[in-house]
Amino acid sequence: MNEGGSKPPLLWVFNSANEFPALAEALGPDQPLVGMRSLNGVVRRDTLTTRHSRLLATSYSIAIASYLGNRPCSLGGNCQGAPIAAEMARNLILDAMDVRGFIAMEWMELPPLPLRATLLFGAESKDYNPFLRNFDPWPAWNRLFTHADCRILPGTHGTYFLPKTIVALANEIRNAVSMPEDLPVSHRPVFLPKNIPDSVSAGRQFTVSIETGKLQAGDDILAIWECESTVLPHLEVVPISEASAGGQILDLSAPAIAGSWTLQLFQTNPQQGPLTWRTDTLRDYGISVVEQPDALIQRQLQKS
Numbered sequence: 001m002n003e004g005g006s007k008p009p010l011l012w013v014f015n016s017a018n019e020f021p022a023l024a025e026a027l028g029p030d031q032p033l034v035g036m037r038s039l040n041g042v043v044r045r046d047t048l049t050t051r052h053s054r055l056l057a058t059s060y061s062i063a064i065a066s067y068l069g070n071r072p073c074s075l076g077g078n079c080q081g082a083p084i085a086a087e088m089a090r091n092l093i094l095d096a097m098d099v100r101g102f103i104a105m106e107w108m109e110l111p112p113l114p115l116r117a118t119l120l121f122g123a124e125s126k127d128y129n130p131f132l133r134n135f136d137p138w139p140a141w142n143r144l145f146t147h148a149d150c151r152i153l154p155g156t157h158g159t160y161f162l163p164k165t166i167v168a169l170a171n172e173i174r175n176a177v178s179m180p181e182d183l184p185v186s187h188r189p190v191f192l193p194k195n196i197p198d199s200v201s202a203g204r205q206f207t208v209s210i211e212t213g214k215l216q217a218g219d220d221i222l223a224i225w226e227c228e229s230t231v232l233p234h235l236e237v238v239p240i241s242e243a244s245a246g247g248q249i250l251d252l253s254a255p256a257i258a259g260s261w262t263l264q265l266f267q268t269n270p271q272q273g274p275l276t277w278r279t280d281t282l283r284d285y286g287i288s289v290v291e292q293p294d295a296l297i298q299r300q301l302q303k304s
Helices: 019-027 050-068 081-094 138-144 166-178 277-281 293-303
Strands: 010-014 033-037 073-078 099-105 116-122 147-153 192-194 199-201 205-211 220-227 234-238 248-253 259-269 285-290
Touching: 010 019, 010 081, 019 033, 019 166, 033 050, 033 081, 050 081, 073 081, 073 166, 081 099, 081 277, 099 166, 116 138, 116 166, 138 147, 138 220, 138 234, 138 259, 147 166, 220 248, 234 248, 259 277
Parallel strands: 010 033, 010 073, 073 099, 099 116, 116 147, 199 285
Antiparallel strands: 192 205, 205 248, 220 234, 220 259, 259 285
8 A cells, every 4th residue: 555655665464454554544645555464363373373473474575575676665563463574574684675674563572683673562551561561671672673662552452553543653653664774783703502402301401502702791692492382482681601611601591391492592782682693593403392300290190
């Protein structure tokens, strides 16, 4: 919609069909808006996984690349559309497309992106607004993105596309897409993890060695665990410690839930976000998280 607009296109993943024309009208004719659909109402939320989002994002990314050509764009999504939009941004950046920024509304679980990000939440959204749940999201946000900005919308979840609230949403989106691009982060040598285990005990700590170049103040590692059976990743900020024999070590914590997990390690800095994103986002490690023997025995006793 708004195809004749002069601004760079905004690609948005919506949760329902009526949201698309409502936002296009509120943004005005000068803002081209490309709408896509999330899996809301298609896949039951209790069965939705990261794999679903990635498969759909891959399909959308292939289709949208030919439409964009060499034009810059921004991406965004609301609720279940946000992680799909984030995966699309990841795909387009890896394909050398000009992605200027990212907007997520009412969704916390997002992958690292070398972009400026705007996070939108409702002032009365008790189930989604982290600040209403006594949770501090800034340690993660400052490492997930080169710059993170959080804005609060009037209303609660599911009401932002209504006539009385969509003006506020459109204003925040206009501000977000008009922000200048962040400058590239200062160069860091890529780090090399070593002795990654094939399996770990659920909830237990384990140590990984890394080889890296000279570190700067504040550099650390963002560990992201993902499991095919859930859409919610496990994030942990890990300090980099000097080993006694030289080099560096990481003290990691395994997820508390047993299963087949994928671990990604991102070199980050809270002032700059992901530092070696392209290498880190393409590198992952499959790890089997197994139940501790005492927990397994207790579960079997409860069943008997």
